[in-house]
Each structure stands twice: as structure tokens, then as C-alpha cells.
Amino acid sequence: MAAVHHDLVTEFPELREKIHSFKLSNAHFAKLFDEYHLLNREVIRLEAEDIPVADETFEDFKKKRLKLKDELYAILIS
DSSP, X not given: OOOOOOOHHHHOGGGXXXXXXXXXXXXXXXXXXXXXXXXXXXXXXXHHTTOOOOHHHHHHXXXXXXXXXXXXXXXXXX
8 A cells, every 4th residue: 555645745735835934933833843744754654564553553643643734734824
């Protein structure tokens, strides 16, 4: 199964410049961005390498990733 990339610039290409600006100027955004990026990379790794992990754990990772993405998006459009 091919991994689907959910990095923020892919998700919100129209906000590319704002994402870059906020990473540099907003410490809270930068912290959430880093957390999102690390979690996203782990989800992709688990999918790509077909690493055995409990379904509940994997779903928790994906839910947390979605929550972080929602938080980041809310900051970007505020």
C-alpha cells in the first residue's frame, strides 16, 4: 500500500508562504508544526514498512495527526 503524504504544504499549497512565515515567527505554531511533522513521518513509516502495530494505536496516531492539522489550520486562517 502506497503511503499518502499529509505534510502541511501538500495539504494546503495555497498557504505555503504563510506556513513558512509562521514557522519562523510563531513559537506555538512552530512547536505544533514539528509535532505534526514527526507524527506524520511515523505514520507514513508504519504504513510504508508494514510494521505491525495495534489498530487502536495506529488510529490514535492518525487522530492526533488530524487534531494537530486542524489546530495548525486554525492558526493559519486566523
